[in-house]
Amino acid sequence: MAGEGAGQRTEAAARGWPDRVRQWWLRARGTAGYERYTLLQVLKSTLAATLAWVVSYYLLDSPSPAFAPFSAVLIMQVTVYQSLLQSLRYLGAVAVGVAMVAALGFLSGPDLLTFVLVALAGLTIGRWPALGAQGPQVSTAAFFAFSTYASATSATDKVTQLGQIILLVLIGCTIGVVVNVTVAPPMRYRSAEYGIRSLSTALDDLVSDMYPALRDGELDEERLRQWHRRAEQTGGLITQAKDGFNTAQESLYFNPRRLLRRYRGKHSFEGYGAVLAALERSLYQVSSLTRSLHEWHEEEGSRYDDGAFLRGYADFLESVSKIAEVLGELDEDSLGEQARQLCRLADEARERCRRVSDGASRAGLPLADPARPYGVLVVEATRLMEEFQHCCDVLQRYADQDA
Known part of the structure; x- marks a missing residue:
């Protein structure tokens, strides 16, 4: 009997979800509340990520195009001011992480000891108050950059691919900020x-x-x-x-x-x-x-x-x-x-x-x-x-x- 009751509740919940979705959609259309804000943020983030992917994958033919859409979505903040502030901090964190990998990599090579030094330095620098919430991105960018550096076959490729990471992040941040500013910029008065x-x-x-x-x-x-x-x-x-x-x-x-x-x-x-x-x-x-x-x-x-x-x-x-x-x-x-x-x-x-x-x-x-x-x-x-x-x-x- 208990199993039958649970099954009936599950079936009732399954039948009710279309009504809940319809009510959520009606609230999003009818009032400027949480539902509309959520829908708008999803659509704006999708647009920013798509534009960043088009630029990085189709125009630049980058081997790591995901950096751009990831960056675009990351800095879609609740206010235009926060988008600008966080994009600058995020770009700075990524630049520091990549530069650190380049310096340590060319000095000692892509071995285990170098990775330990990269991790130690990245996690330490990430606590710098000036980077705020983007501090952890120093070590994240450093890990991705180290992987890219280790897989590159020549010194020229290493420099090119490390520089491209910063370029992709810059493209993603720029597109994200532009979309947030030009497409229904959030006015939370x-x-x-x-x-x-x-x-x-x-x-x-x-x-x-x-x-x-x-x-x-x-x-x-x-x-x-x-x-x-x-x-x-x-x-x-x-x-x-x-x-x-x-x-x-x-x-x-x-x-x-x-x-x-x-x-x-x-x-x-x-x-x-x-x-x-x-x-x-x-x-x-x-x-x-x-x-x-x-x-x-x-x-x-x-x-x-x-x-x-x-x-x-x-x-x-x-x-x-x-x-x-x-x-x-x-x-x-x-x-x-x-x-x-x-x-x-x-x-x-x-x-x-x-x-x-x-x-x-x-x-x-x-x-x-x-x-x-x-x-x-x-x-x-x-x-x-x-x-x-x-x-x-x-x-x-x-x-x-x-x-």
Whole structure:
């Protein structure tokens, strides 16, 4: 029976794969997401490899034509800038490896001791930081070059074939860069938006759980511990968002698409960078806020003795949630309207923050007592308000510039 069940599952999976392929294809055609990017990279790499093969095999009649298409595909990076940088590093690594083989080979001949020296030198030089990720290509190129050198029959053939390796790599890198620059060069500016959206959504989800419980006074131990744990776990999201922003900014370098009218004046990433930094600080402030709530609740006999303060604070966090919700839908094409909406919400949040501070003072709460949470809550509310007001001002300024 178990074998029959496994067979049925396999058959069902086999019947379902055409539907999955069709859905993948529809997503690639319909939206500018992961599927379309993957398809585009495959097609561009295929084109670059084919052109490099035609040049190396048919035009140059090289005995080792595979070096060219391999090099062309290797440097098809996510951004034009990375393609240029990695192609220079790769070409330098190959040149060093080949030159090392030529020098050692002509000095001591293609014997085992020479290969040991080539391997030792290549693996050592490959750790040079200037070569970056292409460091291992020094030893790889050296091994291929040594094989070519050892099989050549004359000194002239040895020099010619070693020089041809560098020429083929140069051809492959050049074709790869040209294809990446001229055929739909990757413009990853949306990565900056995705980073802001991910942090905003995490903030919105957390704060949206907090303010109803604060309003109703439902602050049990388990809930407070979960809030604090969730706030502390946003570090990974922050790192990913920063990486996405860096990729988006890097995709502009040497990219001809930035010259098109559609992109003019719209990709000064200072605005998005400032918003991302503000969201990062906001998440740290919320983490401090949740830690204060949790630590106070853990103390024996602790009580939140001012329900009006907590209700006012809940109102403020509700405003924060609305701001985070708008930032979680940030879209450059709608930036003007979203910036105006954020400014309206920021004004509302500022008024509620003022009520929190004034209410705490009127109630005579111990704001200066480090053992009580009220002072920390008021301070973090003020800081959160400043961060979101900054987001509003920055986005409004860049929206006005792009109008």
